[in-house]
Amino acid sequence: MSVFIIAEAGVNHNGSIKLAKELIDVASDAGADAVKFQTFKAETLVSKSAQKASYQKETTDGKESQFDMLKKLELDVATHRELIEYCHPKKIMFLSTPFDLESIELLDSLGLEIFKIPSGEITNLPYLMAIAKLNKKVILSSGMATMQEIRDAFEVLVQNGTQKENITILHANTMYPTPMEDVNLNAMLTIKKELNVEVGYSDHTLGIEVPTAAVAMGASVIEKHFTLSRDMEGPDHKASLEPQELRAMVKAIRNIQKALGSFEKKPSPSETPNILVARKSIVASKTIAKGELLSESNLTVKRPASGINPMRWDEVLGKVAQKSYAVDEMIKD
Helix, strand or coil: CCCEEEEEEECCCCCCHHHHHHHHHHHHHHCCCEEEEEECCHHHHCCCCCCCCHHHHHHCCCCCCHHHHHHCCCCCHHHHHHHHHHHHHHCCEEEEEECCHHHHHHHHHCCCCEEEECHHHCCCHHHHHHHHCCCCEEEEECCCCCHHHHHHHHHHHHHCCCCHHHEEEEEECCCCCCCHHHCCCHHHHHHHHHHCCEEEEEECCCCCHHHHHHHHCCCCEEEEEECCCCCCCCCCHHHCECHHHHHHHHHHHHHHHHHHCCCCCCCCCCCCCHHHHHCCEEEECCCECCCCECCCCCEEEECCCCCCCHHHHHHHCCCECCCCECCCCECCC
């Protein structure tokens, strides 16, 4: 099964449907499976007095409240419909993360097949129950969460209508950008072992090494923020990939998945011809007369491998030569 790559546009459209469509173009051209936005109403997401995260203060107007910042980044119902239609000919799935109960209902009415639960909602019981009852595929991000909190959220989903096999849990760190020493990719394997569930990774590091490594470790879903340019104004642009980097990440992930192959160890089709060239056979190290005993003094091992396998060395020693041999001539059975 191919790794499911989500190109996270998030709020990097800056409230512009034109920019949102350009982001869809970039995600499609890069070969991502889905492009994901965010669905929310500022009024139901944050209080008017809520502070921004530290990274948001650094990347946006410091005097602006979190509410005012988010209000400018809302996508209305008509825009959702237009973006969904725009994705169809691009052969890329439209996804969006709902941040409130009203947004869950909206996305369900629009026919979304997969519901993405952001890290911040992993302890929101009413929210989790609302998504669980839809019995859709669920991707659950686990940034900031303990293993027990992940287990609790997982059980809420399963007990309220979502089939276990339809749940994928993403290991994540919510710092933008995430320091390498805080990534802790091995925790993804802990989640898989503890819950026996599909796992993936939502990445906020700079660069593409970590998501590529996550695929090598068994991630079935990768999510990564991208932007048209890191120089744009907005909370998430600075920690996002630019278009050429997104293409490079998708290519690296696809190549790594090919390279993982099966668990069977055997010669590959491409290297099979090299067996004859690189391996060796038992040959005469000096002239051998017919009737002479074959021994370590008149035998050696040399390329190519078209004669007797050297693993039969002990079997050949002590036999009588059935013909005469010139130097380097392969010994016959």
